[in-house]
Amino acid sequence: MNAAPVLCERTGCPVAQTGKCALKHDPVELCPHFGKTPHGTQDGGDVEKTTPQRTAPSAVRIASGEAMEWTDLEAFSRAHRVRTVSVIGEPRSGKTTLIAALYASLCRGPVGDHDFVGSRTLLGFARRHHMALLNSDRKSPKTPRTSRDDPTAFLHLALRPRSGGTVSQLIVSDRSGEAYQAARQDTTLIEELRELRLADRACFVLNAAKLTNPERQAAYGRQFKQMIYALRDNGAFRDDVAIEVLATKIDTTRRPDRAAECAAILDEYEAQIVAEFGAAGIEFGFHRVCALPKTHLETGYLGLGETLARWTAPVHLPDVAQPAVKDASRQIDRLLAKVTA
Ligand SMILES: Nc1nc2c(ncn2[C@@H]2O[C@H](COP(=O)(O)OP(=O)(O)OP(=O)(O)O)[C@@H](O)[C@H]2O)c(=O)[nH]1
Ligand SMILES: [Mg+2]
Known part of the structure; x- marks a missing residue:
């Protein structure tokens, strides 16, 4: 048998x-x-x-085009020198729409000084852009909430400055505002915001519509400052992180009947936090942007080119030159003092 x-x-x-x-x-x-x-x-x-046993060829990983998650980002940053920006803000402040608007503007041509060279996450951008701008079933464009359960999404843009220079590999993180809100209220949750430790730049998105709303202005202005203090003072960032405040939804402040009043509120808030954070040793820039001009169409898209310029600006390396020693006894120190004088 x-x-x-x-x-x-x-x-x-x-x-x-x-x-x-x-x-x-x-x-x-x-x-x-x-x-x-x-x-x-x-x-x-x-x-x-x-004959030797046949082994299966090692798998080749093909990027899906979706937004990257942690493991994808780790692999990507091993192969590329990346600049990382964390977009931070309360729920519905306009983070995802800002990211979608940068992509959409680059689809139409250069933005500021930057040409679009490529992206690993085109599908991730397209999904956000579609929901923010193209959904024709809606009366007006509306971006769906980024869910708190969604993992942090990392979006990639390769950008070339038109004025010359090397291509920047920009990574922008998009996370649910609920996660940031929860961390502001309970600082033990800050360690879960791992993307912030990676960030070269922290971009705090200020909702100008809320700030200029007389009923919400005081509470919102306070909460916004609390968010920056809570994250910074509890070690969420690296020491060398660059911080910026980006007031978005500027179109909502430009309606002719309230334009002057709103501009004054924004200017006053800017002056107040620059002074307050300056005294606390926090340096930052305050900028304005409109990512979706739906309330006041004449405002148009505003500040996107400047935003990309800041996000891709070369990092200034620390000055490591030794300070000159006055009346040094060693010849080498006297020589150095002459050179650096
Ligand atoms: N008028 C106006 N509306 C905007 C602008 N940017 C965003 N919005 C609207 O604000 C709402 C919230 O925008 P999102 O981009 O989803 O906000 P988010 O911060 O990502 O929100 P979460 O994902 O919930 O944290 C959406 O309805 C957008 O259409 C803007 O520049 N102008
Ligand atoms: Mg979102």
Whole structure:
């Protein structure tokens, strides 16, 4: 009587008898153990082969085009020198719309001094842009909430300055505002905001619509400052992080009946936080942007080119030159003092 053929190198696998793979591969040929014997022979043959066993070629990873998650970003930043910006703000402040607007503007041509060169996350951008701007079933464009359960998304842009210079690999993180709001209220949650430790630049998005709303102005202005203090003072960032405040939804402040009043509120708030944070040793820039001019169309898209210019600006390396020693006793120090004088 012929022995049952050996179809699998795993002892006890019933594939030869039942046609079913013990590891549940379907079709069974997909199983890496199928067609091998424990001795390395193929197709159940009992003659030991002298040729080396065929190994499956290592898998080639193809980028899906979706927004990157942590593991993708780690692999990407090993191969590229990246600039990372964390976009931070309360829920519905306009973070995702800002990111979508940068992408959409680059699709139309250069933005400020930058040409679009490429992106690993085109699908991630397109999804955000579609929901923010193109959904024709809505009366007006509306970006869906980024869910608190969504992992932090990292979006990539390769940008070339038109004035010359190397291509910048920009990574922008997009996370739910609820996560930032929760961390402001309970600072033990700050350590979960891992993307902030990566950031070369922290961009705090200020909702100008809320700030210029007389009913919400006081509470919102206070909460916005609390967010910056809470994150910065609890070690969310690296020491050398650049901080900026980006007042968005500027179109909502330009309605002719309230334009002058709103501009004054914004200017006053800017002066107040520059003075307050300056006294606390926090340096930052205050900028204005409109990412979706739906309330006052005449405002148009505002400040996007400047935003990209700041986000890709070269990092200034610290000055490591030794200060000159006055009346030094060593010849070498006297020489250095002459050179640096
Ligand atoms: N008028 C106006 N509306 C804007 C602007 N930017 C965003 N919005 C609107 O503000 C709402 C919230 O925008 P999002 O980009 O989803 O805000 P978010 O900060 O990502 O919100 P979460 O994901 O919930 O944290 C959406 O309805 C946008 O259409 C703007 O520049 N002008
Ligand atoms: Mg969002």
